[in-house]
Each structure stands twice: as C-alpha cells, then as structure tokens.
Amino acid sequence: MTTSAQQFVTPLTFQALSGHPVHTALFDAAQEQAMGHIHLARWADLLLIAPASANTLAKMANGLADDLLSTLYLASECPVYVAPAMNQAMWHKAATQDNMRRLQQHNVSVIGPAIGQQACGEQGFGRMSEPADICQHLLADHKPKPMQGIKLLISAGPTREPLDPVRYITNRSSGKMGYAIATAAKQAGALVTLVSGPVNIPEPAEVNIVKVETADQMYSAVMQRAEQHDIYIGAAAVADYRPAVLQDHKIKKQHDHSVIELTKNPDIIGSVASLPSKPFVVGFAAETNDLENYAILKLQTKNLDIIAANWVGQTEGGFDSERNALQVFWPDGNKQFAMTDKSTLAQQLLSLITEKFHEKNPAKNS
Numbered sequence: 551m552t553t554s555a556q557q558f559v560t561p562l563t564f565q566a567l568s569g570h571p572v573h574t575a576l577f578d579a580a581q582e583q584a585m586g587h588i589h590l591a592r593w594a595d596l597l598l599i600a601p602a603s604a605n606t607l608a609k610m611a612n613g614l615a616d617d618l619l620s621t622l623y624l625a626s627e628c629p630v631y632v633a634p635a636m637n638q639a640m641w642h643k644a645a646t647q648d649n650m651r652r653l654q655q656h657n658v659s660v661i662g663p664a665i666g667q668q669a670c671g672e673q674g675f676g677r678m679s680e681p682a683d684i685c686q687h688l689l690a691d692h693k694p695k696p697m698q699g700i701k702l703l704i705s706a707g708p709t710r711e712p713l714d715p716v717r718y719i720t721n722r723s724s725g726k727m728g729y730a731i732a733t734a735a736k737q738a739g740a741l742v743t744l745v746s747g748p749v750n751i752p753e754p755a756e757v758n759i760v761k762v763e764t765a766d767q768m769y770s771a772v773m774q775r776a777e778q779h780d781i782y783i784g785a786a787a788v789a790d791y792r793p794a795v796l797q798d799h800k801i802k803k804q805h806d807h808s809v810i811e812l813t814k815n816p817d818i819i820g821s822v823a824s825l826p827s828k829p830f831v832v833g834f835a836a837e838t839n840d841l842e843n844y845a846i847l848k849l850q851t852k853n854l855d856i857i858a859a860n861w862v863g864q865t866e867g868g869f870d871s872e873r874n875a876l877q878v879f880w881p882d883g884n885k886q887f888a889m890t891d892k893s894t895l896a897q898q899l900l901s902l903i904t905e906k907f908h909e910k911n912p913a914k915n916s
Contacts, residue, residue: 602633631658631659632658641674661755663676698740704735704742704785706747713797725786726871729749731783731899743758746760747787773818773821783903793812823852834858835860836860845879849879855881856880878902
C-alpha cells in the first residue's frame with residue numbers, strides 16, 4: 551500500500567480481511583539485505599496495481615522509484631496490469647493520456663477505467679473497474695487463446711446522418727455490445743480492429759480503433775479493411791437512410807409540417823459478404839417483431855455465415871442496456887443465448903463464431 555492508500559484504508563484492515571501481511575515500506579528489515587521489494591518482485595506471478603492513481607501512472611511511465619510500489623514495478627519481470635482510478639478531468643488530461651500510451655508501449659496492460667460516480671462526486675470516465683471485472687480480465691488473459699492470430703474486424707455503435715450543421719438522424723445504439731465483443735476477442739487472442747460510430751463508453755484496451763460518424767464513412771472504413779481480415783462482425787446499428795440534401799445552414803422552424811427526403815445508405819454487411827475474397831461474415835439483426843423470420847431472411851439474402859438477432863424495444867436488453875439475449879442462426883443450425891450481461895454474452899457468442907469459423911476454415915485452426 552502506498553502512503554496515500556493508507557489515508558483511505560488502514561493496512562491492518564487489509565491484513566485482517568485477507569489473512570496476509572500488507573507491505574508498505576521500501577526497505578524491510580525482515581528480508582535478507584532488507585531488500586523486500588526484490589523479494590516481492592521475484593515472488594509475484596503477476597503484478598496488478600489497483601487502483602492506479604494518476605501519480606502512480608506518471609511515476610511508472612517515467613521510471614521513478616521513490617516508494618515500494620514504484621520500485622516493485624521497476625524490479626518486476628512478470629506481467630503488469632494497472633486499473634486506473636482518478637477524477638474524470640485528470641483522466642482526460644493530455645499528460646495522463648501520454649503516460650498511458652507510454653506504459654502500453656512498455657507492455658503494461660490496462661483494465662478500464664469505467665464510467666460512473668466518482669469519490670469526488672463527479673461523473674465520467676476515471677472510476678476504477680469493478681473488482682469482479684478486473685478478475686475476469688486477468689483470468690481471461692491466462693486462459694487458452696482460441697482466437698490466437700485471427701484478424702477480426704468489427705463495426706459497432708450508431709451512425710449519425712446530418713440534416714444541417716446542428717442536427718442529425720441517429721438511433722439508440724450505445725455500442726456496448728460491439729465494444730464487449732471487441733474486448734472479448736482481444737482477450738481470446740484475436741488481432742482486433744474496431745470501426746466505431748460515436749459512443750460514450752470506454753475504449754477497449756489494445757484494440758485498433760477507427761472512429762467514424764456517418765454510414766458512408768463506416769462503409770469506407772470497413773470496405774478498405776475487410777479483405778485483410780479473417781472475420782467481420784457487423785454489430786453497428788447503421789442508419790438505413792440519410793437526408794438526400796445536407797443543408798449548409800440551420801433549418802428554421804417556419805411551417806407546421808416539414809418534409810425531409812431521405813436516400814438509402816450503402817449496405818455494409820451485404821457489400822462485405824459479396825467481396826471476391828470475403829471474410830467469415832457475422833451480421834446482427836435488431837427487431838421489434840417476427841425476429842426469427844427476419845433474421846433468417848437476412849442470413850440468406852445477404853450471404854452471411856452467421857447472424858445474431860435480438861429484440862429491441864422490450865422491457866430488458868437491447869439498445870443502451872447492460873444486458874442482452876441473442877438468437878443466433880447459421881445455414882444449418884441455431885442457438886439461443888439467455889439474457890445476461892453483455893460481457894458474458896460476447897464471450898459466449900465469440901466461442902460459437904470461433905467454432906464455426908474453424909469448421910469452415912480448418913487450415914486456420916491453430
């Protein structure tokens with residue numbers, strides 16, 4: 551524990567709860583040559599710093615070692631993870647983001663941060679990930695990697711179709727499902743590229759992110775990369791239509807009724823599935839009625855390998871929710887995944903996708 555940590559919780563509390571000694575001093579007289587930090591560094595299989603304050607991250611990024619924690623980091627040869635926790639303004643500060651990039655270049659893995667209520671009373675990114683999520687991340691990193699080396703392209707989130715300089719047409723997609731899939735795929739060993747519409751959730755660590763806004767931009771970003779990937783998952787809620795005319799000035803309220811002409815957006819998932827060297831294509835279908843028939847029709851007409859369908863507009867799950875359920879179809883089978891949190895659902899779906907991908911591409915099976 552650092553000196554600052556001891557201002558929140560005493561070492562005695564942690565010792566009583568864990569049944570293990572709590573180390574606070576850089577030099578430990580009980581250790582041979584009083585070098586306790588070297589003993590701890592050699593003992594550890596993994597080093598997790600949680601919560602990792604802005605100050606600690608800055609020390610690590612710049613190689614400072616003036617207390618037990620920062621010295622332990624420099625002396626450790628095991629995998630290192632940090633779970634950042636700080637005020638939202640501190641997290642977004644350029645200096646902090648520079649430190650995070652430097653740490654990732656030094657092979658430090660980052661878990662979080664999450665968005666939510668902070669100790670200072672403010673809301674935003676910077677809240678430490680929940681302990682259960684941190685444990686899940688650590689355990690996943692040390693499991694077999696069923697997607698090791700697979701290049702996965704995923705699109706997620708909504709698109710925004712501008713009407714004028716201040717207004718746009720969009721939908722209720724939060725991007726949470728797509729981001730959960732990207733995170734789970736990275737943990738499973740895949741090389742992940744995420745094409746993301748505008749969202750307000752934390753970016754997955756160690757994932758190549760391409761940010762777009764409109765359906766046309768998402769189409770271009772996906773089509774430029776699709777044939778270089780093994781799997782494409784179209785989890786984005788892409789607008790079917792966009793305004794036919796983009797006004798260069800704010801539209802004024804003048805009449806009781808106004809008509810906006812719309813024109814169809816490009817079909818991203820269908821275009822990827824029609825490529826000469828197409829990847830394994832997984833589509834999504836969000837429906838308010840007749841889910842199974844719509845999903846199967848989309849699977850067949852768009853030449854998809856798998857389609858994952860879910861209800862929207864229901865009391866639980868779907869858009870802007872932490873939970874979801876899926877009915878998954880492929881040409882000769884189907885499977886249902888019950889309502890659960892999107893992180894768990896993403897892992898379940900990826901397990902099925904990986905299985906079907908290897909059935910179709912046995913040479914890729916590692």
